[in-house]
Amino acid sequence: xxxxxxxxxxxxxxxxxxxxxxxxxxxxxxxxxxxxxxxxxxxxxxxxxxxxxxxxxxxxxxxxxxxxxxxxxxxxxxxxxxxxxxxxxxxxxxxxxxxxxxxxxxxxxxxxxxxxxxxxxxxxxxxxxxxxxxxxxxxxxxxxxxxxxxxxxxxxxxxxxxxxxxxxxxxxxxxxxxxxxxxxxxxxxxxxxxxxxxxxxxxxxxxxxxxxxxxxxxxxxxxxxxxxxxxxxxxxxxxxxxxxxxxxxxxx
Amino acid sequence: xxxxxxxxxxxxxxxxxxxxxxxxxxxxxxxxxxxxxxxxxxxxxxxxxxxxxxxxxxxxxxxxxxxxxxxxxxxxxxxxxxxxxxxxxxxxxxxxxxxxxxxxxxxxxxxxxxxxxxxxxxxxxxxxxxxxxxxxxxxxxxxxxxxxxxxxxxxxxxxxxxxxxxxxxxxxxxxxxxxxxxxxxxxxxxxxxxxxxxxxxxxxxxxxxxxxxxxxxxxxxxxxxxxxxxxxxxxxxxxxxxxxxxxxxxx
Numbered sequence: 001x002x003x004x005x006x007x008x009x010x011x012x013x014x015x016x017x018x019x020x021x022x023x024x025x026x027x028x029x030x031x032x033x034x035x036x037x038x039x040x041x042x043x044x045x046x047x048x049x050x051x052x053x054x055x056x057x058x059x060x061x062x063x064x065x066x067x068x069x070x071x072x073x074x075x076x077x078x079x080x081x082x083x084x085x086x087x088x089x090x091x092x093x094x095x096x097x098x099x100x101x102x103x104x105x106x107x108x109x110x111x112x113x114x115x116x117x118x119x120x121x122x123x124x125x126x127x128x129x130x131x132x133x134x135x136x137x138x139x140x141x142x143x144x145x146x147x148x149x150x151x152x153x154x155x156x157x158x159x160x161x162x163x164x165x166x167x168x169x170x171x172x173x174x175x176x177x178x179x180x181x182x183x184x185x186x187x188x189x190x191x192x193x194x195x196x197x198x199x200x201x202x203x204x205x206x207x208x209x210x211x212x213x214x215x216x217x218x219x220x221x222x223x224x225x226x227x228x229x230x231x232x233x234x235x236x237x238x239x240x241x242x243x244x245x246x247x248x249x250x251x252x
Numbered sequence: 253x254x255x256x257x258x259x260x261x262x263x264x265x266x267x268x269x270x271x272x273x274x275x276x277x278x279x280x281x282x283x284x285x286x287x288x289x290x291x292x293x294x295x296x297x298x299x300x301x302x303x304x305x306x307x308x309x310x311x312x313x314x315x316x317x318x319x320x321x322x323x324x325x326x327x328x329x330x331x332x333x334x335x336x337x338x339x340x341x342x343x344x345x346x347x348x349x350x351x352x353x354x355x356x357x358x359x360x361x362x363x364x365x366x367x368x369x370x371x372x373x374x375x376x377x378x379x380x381x382x383x384x385x386x387x388x389x390x391x392x393x394x395x396x397x398x399x400x401x402x403x404x405x406x407x408x409x410x411x412x413x414x415x416x417x418x419x420x421x422x423x424x425x426x427x428x429x430x431x432x433x434x435x436x437x438x439x440x441x442x443x444x445x446x447x448x449x450x451x452x453x454x455x456x457x458x459x460x461x462x463x464x465x466x467x468x469x470x471x472x473x474x475x476x477x478x479x480x481x482x483x484x485x486x487x488x489x490x491x492x493x494x495x496x497x498x499x500x501x502x503x
Contacts, residue, residue: 051326056318065308065318073303077486080467084479211463212471215333219464227337234330 296489
């Protein structure tokens, strides 16, 4: 199990950065297309992983639907205020007015914090003993990290950082996923009771990112061709997650 | 109970429009700060009505079929995403379009009619759960309808509708809440098995509005003072919902 957790925390941090750095190298036109396709796809996977995977698992695991939904509410509020104070984080492309001026160090600190949370999510999801859920959480994190890191990269370069430096700093800040995943694996393995709470917080984070960050960006495109593309990609994201989640492997 | 459903569907549609009209006549400055206060308060009530009321109730009523309830929730989110997309698309043919500024009158009214129809179904389903639940949900409907209708009225007046015409058309399109609530009341009373799933879809509409529509608006205001005001009002919304949910049902 630990192997899977480590594998997905590497893919979701270092792997996402490498994919993002490839995107930064290709032409802007292609980059924009891929990033916007990934945004739609990630919206579908985030919502499905949260609603069909994390929340049902948290509720069934704890037997406390009220407690779980209270934690989701608190989680959403927490992410609202986190974003409020770290507002530059929610921009996925380099045209964003507020975010273009965000200083490099803040981007990196925000990234480090966010990826630390990702690590916890991966560990908690695999520790439920439901392999499909772990896989779903891992894939979802990779999918939303790639456009996120592409945005961070663009901002760092925009701020005058060299490509090499931007890559190095971004790698360092985002690799917090890996120790976070390993530490939480050992902690949550002992305190199994709190796993549903972590699943609920993860679900809140997924819902918040999909609805408050990604959806408004998707709504900026209004041509009918784009609409169809977005809906198709969201549905593909949903279907992929349903398939991954049904891989199951439940042992309780 | 039907009387309460009718009363609150009137308050949530025509009542909201009358309040909105009163707001429109205030000075721009007062109007703006009142609207942004209402948006924060509505965000708090919508999220907590969905998370503390509708979702747990839907799950319990569905005999703990969590995944099934959540599938309806997911379907609802996708539906509201596509709906919003189509409303934006119908009046936005170039990519540069600022959504609200360019919206054509009829599209606003059709969107409003449809949205308020959903509100009516939500109100009926909630009162069928119990009285407090109905009150809590109706209050969230009113809280988000007032700023919504203010925006609609402002666009219509901006589109050279006279004030009288704007309010007349808006009242007509907004009043779909009332027949929707009455029809939904009788239908859902017959097939009460459907209530948990209707609740799940209602919850997805609340969460979608709060997170995708209102939150980006709230994030446009930065700075410590605005953030604190938003924080307090969101908590006020949550507390209102908690208090109503915790009061013993009186009917």
